[in-house]
Amino acid sequence: MDKHKVITLAKAVIDTEAQAAQRLATRIDEHFAEAVGTMLHCEGRIVVLGMGKSGHIGHKLAATLASTGTPAFFVHPGEASHGDLGMITAKDVVVALSNSGETDEILTILPLIKRLHVPLIAMTGNPQSRLAMAADYHLDVSVEKEACPLGLAPTSSTTATLVMGDALAIALLESRGFTEADFARSHPGGRLGKRLLLHVADIMHRDQGIPKVPVNASLSEALAEISRKGMGMTVVVNPDATVAGVFTDGDLRRLLDHGEVDISKLRVQDVMIANCKTIQPEMLAAEALQIMESKRINAFPVVATNNQLIGALSMHDLLRAGVV
DSSP states (O other), X not given: OOHXXXXXXXXXXXXXXXXXXXXXXXXXXHHHHHHHHHHHTOSSOEEEEEOHHHHHHHHHHHHHHHHTTOOEEEEOHHHHTTTGGGGOOTTOEEEEEESSSOOHHHHHHHHHHHHTTOOEEEEESOTTSHHHHHOSXXXXXXXXXXXXXXXXXXXXXXXXXXHHHHHHHHHHHHHHTOOHHHHHHHOXXXXXXXXXXXXXXXXXXXXXXXXXXXXXXXXHHHHHHHHHHOSSEEEEEOTTSBEEEXXXXXXXXXXXXXXXXXXXXXXXXXXXXXXXXXXXXXXXXXXXHHHHHHHTOSEEEEEOTTSBEEEEEEHHHHHHTTOO
């Protein structure tokens, strides 16, 4: 293997495909804007069609549309003529992808699409093709050459189609007023979804999992509770279950630094941090993380509006939940 030749060829492929994508900018005009408007006002769903490599790009386009606020799905043109065409309704918009614009499987179902009076947006590399001529809106994704040295494997052409599809999706996203919160709702398992949707109440320790001791407990009892619950702190509660303060393992280290201390003779209320910082269960977990980072605190009591203890949250809980 000639490493120099491989590196040179790889760079040439990237350059060729980059140029193909760049040329698309000159084709974004009012026709493109009208296609976006048609998709924006679609009362049904966007149905994406494509065969072969165009089909793979079509799958990605449908997924991108769906995840950015535009309901969409992919239909295989070959399957459409054998029953799947019933998935397309008169309220939908069809986006058909074909580099040649002469894909038989798509052309076969065109009359049926037209009979439904469904708006048709075509992305082809041939403005004079039958698919382009039949479309209500044609988006030109033609390229000067494929990046493949043989000029055979779809490379630049699929890249151009992918980029044009992304342009449609992002133009729709912006026109729809799609927000970060909207994106999170369609990606609840992703990190952004967790940061924007997960609340303290969803991940906090509850009931027996809360490290807590009564206000009259000894320091030894507080240390035992810290060890049992493994959160590096314990909440100190009043008889009415409201929060009186907290005591942490860091507080213990600072206490010991001041000299010899007889732990067995101290009460936790004598060394706790009174008026400690608390958080509410409805707070976003991401907000709690910001407070922890700014205050350099690793755990919080979670309280109801009357300052009654209902939970506890630590940095480890945020890590496990994927918020950090």
